[in-house]
Protein backbone atom coordinates (compact mmCIF):
# COMPACT_ATOMS: atom_id res chain seq x y z
CA UNK A 1 0.00 0.00 0.00
CA UNK A 2 1.38 3.41 -0.85
CA UNK A 3 1.77 5.86 1.97
CA UNK A 4 -0.67 8.76 2.02
CA UNK A 5 0.59 12.31 2.52
CA UNK A 6 0.43 14.48 4.55
CA UNK A 7 1.28 12.42 7.61
CA UNK A 8 -0.57 13.39 10.76
CA UNK A 9 1.80 13.80 13.70
CA UNK A 10 -0.27 16.09 15.89
CA UNK A 11 -2.21 13.58 17.99
CA UNK A 12 -1.86 15.71 21.13
CA UNK A 13 -4.01 18.36 19.44
CA UNK A 14 -6.73 15.96 18.40
CA UNK A 15 -7.13 12.44 17.06
CA UNK A 16 -9.10 11.10 14.09
CA UNK A 17 -12.33 9.29 14.92
CA UNK A 18 -11.71 5.54 14.94
CA UNK A 19 -13.92 3.89 12.25
CA UNK A 20 -15.27 1.54 14.96
CA UNK A 21 -16.40 4.61 16.89
CA UNK A 22 -18.11 6.11 13.87
CA UNK A 23 -19.93 2.83 13.21
CA UNK A 24 -21.23 2.81 16.77
CA UNK A 25 -22.45 6.42 16.47
CA UNK A 26 -24.26 6.24 13.13
CA UNK A 27 -27.60 4.72 14.24
CA UNK A 28 -28.03 7.49 16.82
CA UNK A 29 -28.28 10.23 14.19
CA UNK A 30 -31.26 8.96 12.25
CA UNK A 31 -33.01 5.80 13.51
CA UNK A 32 -32.31 6.14 17.22
CA UNK A 33 -32.50 9.91 17.42
CA UNK A 34 -34.62 10.20 20.57
CA UNK A 35 -34.06 12.62 23.42
CA UNK A 36 -32.57 10.60 26.28
CA UNK A 37 -34.92 12.39 28.71
CA UNK A 38 -38.12 11.45 26.81
CA UNK A 39 -40.42 8.94 28.46
CA UNK A 40 -41.26 6.83 25.42
CA UNK A 41 -39.50 4.15 23.38
CA UNK A 42 -37.32 6.60 21.41
CA UNK A 43 -36.18 8.21 24.64
CA UNK A 44 -35.60 4.88 26.37
CA UNK A 45 -33.36 3.69 23.52
CA UNK A 46 -31.27 6.88 23.65
CA UNK A 47 -31.14 6.77 27.44
CA UNK A 48 -29.97 3.13 27.43
CA UNK A 49 -27.20 4.05 24.96
CA UNK A 50 -26.09 6.99 27.13
CA UNK A 51 -26.01 4.78 30.23
CA UNK A 52 -24.03 2.12 28.40
CA UNK A 53 -21.48 4.76 27.33
CA UNK A 54 -21.27 5.94 30.93
CA UNK A 55 -20.35 2.38 31.92
CA UNK A 56 -17.72 2.10 29.19
CA UNK A 57 -16.12 5.38 30.27
CA UNK A 58 -16.31 4.59 33.99
CA UNK A 59 -14.55 1.28 33.37
CA UNK A 60 -11.61 2.97 31.64
CA UNK A 61 -10.81 5.05 34.74
CA UNK A 62 -12.09 2.63 37.42
CA UNK A 63 -14.96 4.94 38.43
CA UNK A 64 -18.52 4.02 39.30
CA UNK A 65 -21.02 4.67 36.55
CA UNK A 66 -22.86 7.35 38.52
CA UNK A 67 -19.63 9.31 38.99
CA UNK A 68 -19.45 10.26 35.28
CA UNK A 69 -21.08 13.53 34.11
CA UNK A 70 -21.18 14.37 30.41
CA UNK A 71 -20.06 17.82 29.23
CA UNK A 72 -19.04 19.40 25.93
CA UNK A 73 -15.35 18.68 26.53
CA UNK A 74 -12.50 19.11 28.95
CA UNK A 75 -12.58 22.91 28.85
CA UNK A 76 -16.14 22.89 30.15
CA UNK A 77 -15.39 20.21 32.76
CA UNK A 78 -12.41 22.18 34.09
CA UNK A 79 -14.35 25.46 34.25
CA UNK A 80 -17.21 23.65 35.98
CA UNK A 81 -14.90 22.35 38.72
CA UNK A 82 -13.05 25.63 39.24
CA UNK A 83 -16.06 27.97 39.22
CA UNK A 84 -18.49 25.42 40.69
CA UNK A 85 -16.41 24.67 43.79
CA UNK A 86 -15.24 28.27 44.25
CA UNK A 87 -18.81 29.53 44.25
CA UNK A 88 -20.03 26.79 46.56
CA UNK A 89 -17.44 27.65 49.21
CA UNK A 90 -17.22 31.40 48.59
CA UNK A 91 -16.19 33.41 51.67
CA UNK A 92 -15.23 30.22 53.53
CA UNK A 93 -12.47 28.74 51.39
CA UNK A 94 -11.06 31.21 48.91
CA UNK A 95 -7.72 29.74 47.93
CA UNK A 96 -6.84 27.39 45.04
CA UNK A 97 -3.47 25.80 44.31
CA UNK A 98 -2.53 25.05 40.72
CA UNK A 99 0.66 25.14 38.64
CA UNK A 100 2.47 27.11 35.98
CA UNK A 101 2.25 24.26 33.44
CA UNK A 102 -1.52 23.88 33.16
CA UNK A 103 -3.28 23.84 29.80
CA UNK A 104 -4.88 27.19 29.00
CA UNK A 105 -8.33 25.68 29.69
CA UNK A 106 -7.27 25.48 33.31
CA UNK A 107 -4.89 28.42 33.52
CA UNK A 108 -7.26 30.96 31.94
CA UNK A 109 -10.23 29.82 34.02
CA UNK A 110 -8.16 30.32 37.17
CA UNK A 111 -7.09 33.79 36.00
CA UNK A 112 -10.79 34.64 35.69
CA UNK A 113 -11.39 33.40 39.22
CA UNK A 114 -8.50 35.56 40.42
CA UNK A 115 -10.28 38.58 38.93
CA UNK A 116 -13.30 37.65 41.04
CA UNK A 117 -11.24 37.73 44.21
CA UNK A 118 -10.24 34.07 44.59
CA UNK A 119 -6.59 33.66 45.54
CA UNK A 120 -4.73 31.29 43.22
CA UNK A 121 -1.18 30.02 43.83
CA UNK A 122 0.50 28.82 40.65
CA UNK A 123 3.24 26.51 41.94
CA UNK A 124 6.34 26.15 39.82
CA UNK A 125 7.38 23.00 38.01
CA UNK A 126 10.95 21.72 37.77
CA UNK A 127 13.12 21.73 34.62
CA UNK A 128 11.28 18.71 33.21
CA UNK A 129 7.81 19.99 33.97
CA UNK A 130 7.07 17.96 37.11
CA UNK A 131 5.00 19.44 39.92
CA UNK A 132 6.39 18.11 43.18
CA UNK A 133 3.94 17.28 45.98
CA UNK A 134 6.26 18.95 48.55
CA UNK A 135 5.87 22.27 46.75
CA UNK A 136 2.10 21.94 46.93
CA UNK A 137 2.29 21.23 50.68
CA UNK A 138 4.17 24.51 51.18
CA UNK A 139 1.32 26.42 49.56
CA UNK A 140 -1.50 24.97 51.68
CA UNK A 141 -3.32 27.53 53.83
CA UNK A 142 -6.23 27.37 56.24
CA UNK A 143 -8.65 28.45 53.49
CA UNK A 144 -7.31 26.25 50.68
CA UNK A 145 -10.27 24.72 48.90
CA UNK A 146 -8.93 22.98 45.84
CA UNK A 147 -5.75 21.72 44.23
CA UNK A 148 -5.95 21.55 40.43
CA UNK A 149 -3.03 19.92 38.65
CA UNK A 150 -2.56 18.61 35.13
CA UNK A 151 -2.01 14.83 34.94
CA UNK A 152 0.05 14.75 31.74
CA UNK A 153 1.24 17.82 29.92
CA UNK A 154 -0.13 18.49 26.44
CA UNK A 155 3.08 20.07 25.14
CA UNK A 156 5.94 18.14 26.73
CA UNK A 157 4.11 14.97 27.81
CA UNK A 158 5.41 15.06 31.40
CA UNK A 159 3.34 12.75 33.64
CA UNK A 160 2.84 14.03 37.18
CA UNK A 161 2.65 11.87 40.28
CA UNK A 162 -1.11 12.21 40.56
CA UNK A 163 -1.45 9.50 43.24
CA UNK A 164 0.91 11.33 45.60
CA UNK A 165 -0.72 14.69 45.01
CA UNK A 166 -4.13 13.09 45.50
CA UNK A 167 -3.02 11.48 48.74
CA UNK A 168 -1.71 14.69 50.20
CA UNK A 169 -4.94 16.51 49.31
CA UNK A 170 -7.02 13.76 50.92
CA UNK A 171 -4.84 13.86 54.06
CA UNK A 172 -5.28 17.63 54.28
CA UNK A 173 -9.04 17.63 53.54
CA UNK A 174 -8.58 19.60 50.35
CA UNK A 175 -10.47 18.85 47.15
CA UNK A 176 -8.35 17.52 44.30
CA UNK A 177 -9.01 18.04 40.60
CA UNK A 178 -6.82 16.79 37.80
CA UNK A 179 -6.98 17.74 34.16
CA UNK A 180 -6.36 14.30 32.67
CA UNK A 181 -7.29 15.18 29.09
CA UNK A 182 -3.99 13.96 27.67
CA UNK A 183 -3.59 11.05 30.09
CA UNK A 184 -6.89 9.16 29.87
CA UNK A 185 -6.71 6.34 27.33
CA UNK A 186 -2.93 6.76 26.96
CA UNK A 187 -1.71 5.70 30.39
CA UNK A 188 -3.47 3.79 33.16
CA UNK A 189 -5.69 6.06 35.24
CA UNK A 190 -7.43 4.75 38.34
CA UNK A 191 -9.44 7.45 40.06
CA UNK A 192 -9.80 5.42 43.24
CA UNK A 193 -6.17 4.45 43.61
CA UNK A 194 -5.11 8.00 42.73
CA UNK A 195 -7.36 9.71 45.32
CA UNK A 196 -9.00 11.91 42.70
CA UNK A 197 -12.11 13.93 43.60
CA UNK A 198 -12.71 15.57 40.21
CA UNK A 199 -11.22 14.68 36.85
CA UNK A 200 -11.70 16.35 33.47
CA UNK A 201 -11.20 14.61 30.15
CA UNK A 202 -12.30 14.66 26.56
CA UNK A 203 -13.42 12.33 23.78
CA UNK A 204 -11.48 13.82 20.86
CA UNK A 205 -8.09 12.94 22.34
CA UNK A 206 -8.97 9.23 22.40
CA UNK A 207 -10.26 8.73 18.85
CA UNK A 208 -13.80 9.77 19.70
CA UNK A 209 -15.80 12.70 18.31
CA UNK A 210 -15.16 16.35 19.21
CA UNK A 211 -17.51 18.38 21.39
CA UNK A 212 -18.07 15.82 24.12
CA UNK A 213 -16.18 15.20 27.32
CA UNK A 214 -16.73 14.17 30.89
CA UNK A 215 -16.25 15.25 34.43
CA UNK A 216 -15.64 12.54 37.00
CA UNK A 217 -17.06 13.56 40.38
CA UNK A 218 -16.24 11.21 43.21
CA UNK A 219 -19.25 9.92 45.14
CA UNK A 220 -19.76 12.30 48.04
CA UNK A 221 -18.32 15.29 46.20
CA UNK A 222 -21.51 16.11 44.22
CA UNK A 223 -22.56 18.53 46.94
CA UNK A 224 -19.22 20.33 46.81
CA UNK A 225 -19.90 21.87 43.41
CA UNK A 226 -22.56 24.22 42.04
CA UNK A 227 -23.73 24.10 38.41
CA UNK A 228 -22.74 26.87 36.02
CA UNK A 229 -25.89 26.45 33.91
CA UNK A 230 -29.52 25.92 34.77
CA UNK A 231 -32.16 24.10 32.78
CA UNK A 232 -33.78 20.72 32.44
CA UNK A 233 -31.94 18.98 35.25
CA UNK A 234 -29.95 16.51 33.12
CA UNK A 235 -26.78 15.04 34.63
CA UNK A 236 -28.32 15.43 38.11
CA UNK A 237 -28.63 19.18 37.54
CA UNK A 238 -24.86 19.61 37.56
CA UNK A 239 -24.70 19.95 33.78
CA UNK A 240 -28.19 20.42 32.33
CA UNK A 241 -29.00 20.40 28.62
CA UNK A 242 -30.16 17.74 26.15
CA UNK A 243 -27.53 15.05 25.94
CA UNK A 244 -25.63 14.67 22.68
CA UNK A 245 -26.43 10.97 22.28
CA UNK A 246 -24.42 10.13 19.13
CA UNK A 247 -21.30 11.85 20.49
CA UNK A 248 -21.70 10.20 23.89
CA UNK A 249 -22.10 6.78 22.24
CA UNK A 250 -18.91 7.47 20.27
CA UNK A 251 -17.07 8.59 23.39
CA UNK A 252 -18.16 5.38 25.12
CA UNK A 253 -16.98 3.19 22.25
CA UNK A 254 -13.65 5.10 22.12
CA UNK A 255 -13.19 4.47 25.85
CA UNK A 256 -14.02 0.78 25.45
CA UNK A 257 -11.39 0.42 22.72
CA UNK A 258 -8.81 2.15 24.94
CA UNK A 259 -9.68 -0.17 27.84
CA UNK A 260 -8.94 -3.25 25.77
CA UNK A 261 -6.03 -1.94 23.68
CA UNK A 262 -4.21 0.56 25.90
CA UNK A 263 -1.40 -1.72 26.96
CA UNK A 264 -0.48 -3.03 23.52
CA UNK A 265 -1.09 0.30 21.83
CA UNK A 266 0.95 2.41 24.22
CA UNK A 267 3.89 0.01 23.83
CA UNK A 268 3.76 0.22 20.04
CA UNK A 269 3.41 4.00 20.04
CA UNK A 270 6.25 4.41 22.53
CA UNK A 271 8.50 2.31 20.28
CA UNK A 272 7.63 4.46 17.27
CA UNK A 273 8.27 7.62 19.32
CA UNK A 274 11.64 6.36 20.56
CA UNK A 275 12.64 5.29 17.05
CA UNK A 276 11.75 8.71 15.65
CA UNK A 277 13.64 10.51 18.41
CA UNK A 278 16.74 8.33 18.02
CA UNK A 279 16.82 8.68 14.27
CA UNK A 280 16.53 12.48 14.43
CA UNK A 281 18.92 12.94 17.36
CA UNK A 282 21.59 10.58 16.03
CA UNK A 283 21.67 12.24 12.62
CA UNK A 284 21.66 15.86 13.74
CA UNK A 285 23.69 17.90 16.21
CA UNK A 286 22.11 20.12 18.84
CA UNK A 287 18.72 18.46 19.21
CA UNK A 288 17.46 18.38 22.77
CA UNK A 289 14.42 16.67 24.26
CA UNK A 290 12.14 18.98 26.24
CA UNK A 291 10.66 17.19 29.26
CA UNK A 292 11.47 13.78 30.67
CA UNK A 293 12.19 10.64 28.62
CA UNK A 294 10.72 8.12 31.10
CA UNK A 295 7.68 9.67 32.76
CA UNK A 296 6.31 10.89 29.49
CA UNK A 297 3.19 10.24 27.40
CA UNK A 298 4.03 7.39 24.99
CA UNK A 299 3.29 9.34 21.81
CA UNK A 300 4.74 12.71 22.72
CA UNK A 301 8.01 14.15 21.50
CA UNK A 302 8.99 17.78 22.05
CA UNK A 303 12.31 18.76 20.54
CA UNK A 304 14.45 21.86 20.74
CA UNK A 305 16.26 22.16 17.42
CA UNK A 306 18.96 24.79 17.76
CA UNK A 307 19.18 27.37 15.02
CA UNK A 308 15.91 26.44 13.31
CA UNK A 309 12.69 28.32 13.98
CA UNK A 310 9.72 25.99 14.32
CA UNK A 311 7.47 28.08 12.07
CA UNK A 312 10.14 27.99 9.34
CA UNK A 313 10.40 24.22 9.75
CA UNK A 314 6.63 23.84 9.49
CA UNK A 315 6.59 25.98 6.34
CA UNK A 316 9.32 23.78 4.83
CA UNK A 317 7.73 20.43 5.67
CA UNK A 318 4.28 20.42 4.16
CA UNK A 319 4.21 16.62 4.05
CA UNK A 320 3.93 16.31 7.83
CA UNK A 321 1.38 17.90 10.14
CA UNK A 322 3.04 18.81 13.44
CA UNK A 323 2.96 21.74 15.78
CA UNK A 324 5.02 24.45 17.43
CA UNK A 325 3.44 23.84 20.83
CA UNK A 326 -0.07 23.78 22.22
CA UNK A 327 -2.48 24.24 19.34
CA UNK A 328 -4.51 26.80 21.28
CA UNK A 329 -1.46 29.01 21.93
CA UNK A 330 0.38 28.48 18.66
CA UNK A 331 -2.05 30.94 17.02
CA UNK A 332 -0.76 33.80 19.16
CA UNK A 333 2.86 33.57 17.99
CA UNK A 334 3.96 34.04 21.61
CA UNK A 335 6.65 31.73 23.01
CA UNK A 336 5.12 28.76 24.79
CA UNK A 337 4.23 29.41 28.45
CA UNK A 338 5.05 25.76 29.22
CA UNK A 339 8.51 25.80 27.64
CA UNK A 340 9.28 29.05 29.46
CA UNK A 341 8.16 27.41 32.71
CA UNK A 342 10.74 24.63 32.28
CA UNK A 343 13.45 27.24 31.74
CA UNK A 344 13.72 27.68 27.98
CA UNK A 345 14.51 31.14 26.63
CA UNK A 346 12.11 32.77 24.14
CA UNK A 347 14.53 31.84 21.36
CA UNK A 348 14.73 28.19 22.48
CA UNK A 349 10.99 28.02 22.82
CA UNK A 350 10.54 29.29 19.25
CA UNK A 351 12.98 26.61 18.07
CA UNK A 352 10.95 23.78 19.61
CA UNK A 353 8.48 21.47 17.90
CA UNK A 354 5.87 19.04 19.19
CA UNK A 355 5.30 15.70 17.50
CA UNK A 356 2.33 13.58 18.56
CA UNK A 357 2.26 9.96 17.43
CA UNK A 358 -1.02 8.09 17.54
CA UNK A 359 -3.00 4.94 16.82
CA UNK A 360 -3.04 5.25 13.05
CA UNK A 361 0.62 6.09 12.44
CA UNK A 362 2.57 3.34 10.71
CA UNK A 363 6.26 2.33 10.81
CA UNK A 364 6.61 3.55 7.26
CA UNK A 365 5.25 6.99 8.12
CA UNK A 366 7.61 7.36 11.06
CA UNK A 367 10.58 6.37 8.89
CA UNK A 368 9.57 8.88 6.26
CA UNK A 369 9.07 11.59 8.89
CA UNK A 370 12.46 10.97 10.49
CA UNK A 371 14.25 11.27 7.13
CA UNK A 372 12.27 14.37 6.22
CA UNK A 373 13.12 16.11 9.49
CA UNK A 374 16.81 15.21 9.23
CA UNK A 375 17.10 16.39 5.60
CA UNK A 376 15.10 19.58 6.02
CA UNK A 377 16.81 20.63 9.25
CA UNK A 378 20.26 19.94 7.73
CA UNK A 379 19.37 22.00 4.66
CA UNK A 380 17.98 24.91 6.66
CA UNK A 381 21.06 24.97 8.87
CA UNK A 382 23.33 24.80 5.83
CA UNK A 383 21.50 27.68 4.11
CA UNK A 384 21.75 29.79 7.26
CA UNK A 385 25.46 29.01 7.58
CA UNK A 386 26.07 29.92 3.93
CA UNK A 387 24.16 33.18 4.28
CA UNK A 388 26.32 34.35 7.18
CA UNK A 389 29.70 33.09 5.99
Ligand code: PLP
Pocket residue numbers: 012013072073074075076103105150152153154179180181182201202203213
Ligand atom coordinates in the same frame (compact mmCIF):
# COMPACT_ATOMS: atom_id res chain seq x y z
N1 PLP B 1 -6.58 20.07 28.89
C1 PLP B 1 -5.58 19.55 28.17
C2 PLP B 1 -4.38 19.00 28.85
C3 PLP B 1 -5.68 19.51 26.78
O1 PLP B 1 -4.69 18.99 26.05
C4 PLP B 1 -6.85 20.04 26.16
C5 PLP B 1 -6.98 20.07 24.69
O2 PLP B 1 -6.04 20.40 24.00
C6 PLP B 1 -7.86 20.56 26.98
C7 PLP B 1 -7.69 20.56 28.34
C8 PLP B 1 -9.12 21.11 26.40
O3 PLP B 1 -9.92 20.05 25.93
P1 PLP B 1 -11.22 20.26 25.03
O4 PLP B 1 -10.71 20.52 23.66
O5 PLP B 1 -11.96 18.98 25.12
O6 PLP B 1 -11.98 21.40 25.60
